[in-house]
Amino acid sequence: GAVVSQHPSRVICKSGTSVKIECRSLDFQATTMFWYRQFPKQSLMLMATSNEGSKATYEQGVEKDKFLINHASLTLSTLTVTSAHPEDSSFYICSALSPNQPQHFGDGTRLSIL
């Protein structure tokens, strides 16, 4: 079945560091990729939607200069959390979509900012 790979699975870093998370669709071409964030005991919240070769669309309240999204190919999207602070600590999850297929998710990245 469709596989979405997300890397790294866990990151621990100091405050002020920028962190890049990769999301790859391994066996299909993803026309659209999504980035979600999930805080403890809460549901997933959509952060942004990205289409290959175009700028990402951010949800209200998500800072586009803080969370940089690049979707350079049909199989790769990256999320960079710039100058991360403790309040950015969360579980970040990507998903990928191709036409006429359900959305498939990566296994998430747990980001801990000290």
Added chain:
Amino acid sequence: DAKTTQPTSMDCAEGRAANLPCNHSTISGNEYVYWYRQIHSQGPQYIIHGLKNNETNEMASLIITEDRKSSTLILPHATLRDTAVYYCIALQSGYSTLTFGKGTMLLVSP
């Protein structure tokens, strides 16, 4: 997208069928019912989806009432690994943004 309502939690004994209900009384004619689940500390996993006919795959069965106002996800023989939060989502065909509610926490016990 139509709002869905699910019980907060359910228990099921290992080996028994788990029947997870979902109400979507305002669903429109072109909205599908999608089910995902999220095992702790993992990304959501697609289970099944349907429009109006009942559907079955290797993971589960989806029963949709004739008026489409509710549906039931059936895990025929629940295992401990089926313990997860199950999300029922109404989604238009071609409209791709998933909105996750609180879902149902299914606990499968020995």
